Each structure stands twice: as structure tokens, then as C-alpha cells.
Amino acid sequence: MEIAITTEEVVGKGWIAFAPEARTTAQGDTEAEAIRNLVQLLKKYPDLLEEARSAHSRHVTVELIPV
Numbered sequence: 471m472e473i474a475i476t477t478e479e480v481v482g483k484g485w486i487a488f489a490p491e492a493r494t495t496a497q498g499d500t501e502a503e504a505i506r507n508l509v510q511l512l513k514k515y516p517d518l519l520e521e522a523r524s525a526h527s528r529h530v531t532v533e534l535i536p537v
Contacts, residue, residue, distance in 0.1 A: 471523065475508060477501050491522040 476488045485504040488495045489512065496511050498504035512518055 471519065473512075473519070473522065475505060477504060492518040494518050 473489050473491050476490070478486050478488075479501070480486060484497055484499045485501045486495055486497050487501075487504040487508040489508060492512060494508065494511060496504055496508035498507050
């Protein structure tokens with residue numbers, strides 16, 4: 471199953487990785503570590519993805535909004 475992951479650097483504190491479909495967040499010292507921690511979390515607790523797996527219809531849309 472493919473899911474979207476968003477990463478963000480928190481200056482001086484490392485990185486966070488967020489999987490909106492699973493409503494799950496993980497952190498790490500690097501972007502790669504944050505993503506790896508998120509993937510490990512989802513593997514350890516696969517029920518976090520149950521709602522996305524059972525969705526009748528699933529669309530991932532990316533829309534950039536200028537701010």
C-alpha cells in the first residue's frame with residue numbers, strides 16, 4: 471500500500487514525518503531517520519492503516535497553495 475508522507479524540518483530540533491491517512495507522526499534527527507521511524511511505526515502497528523485500507527474510494531491529491 472502506498473501512502474503519502476510529508477516531512478518538515480524543525481530548526482534545531484530535527485525532522486518530523488507525517489502520514490495524514492494514518493494520522494501518524496514520527497520524528498528523527500534527519501529526514502531519512504524520521505521517515506524510517508514512521509515506516510517502522512506503521513509496520514509495528516498496522517491497524518493505523520486500517521481506515522485507509524478499507525476506504526471505499528481513495529484519492530491522493532496534491533494542491534500547492536501560495537501563502
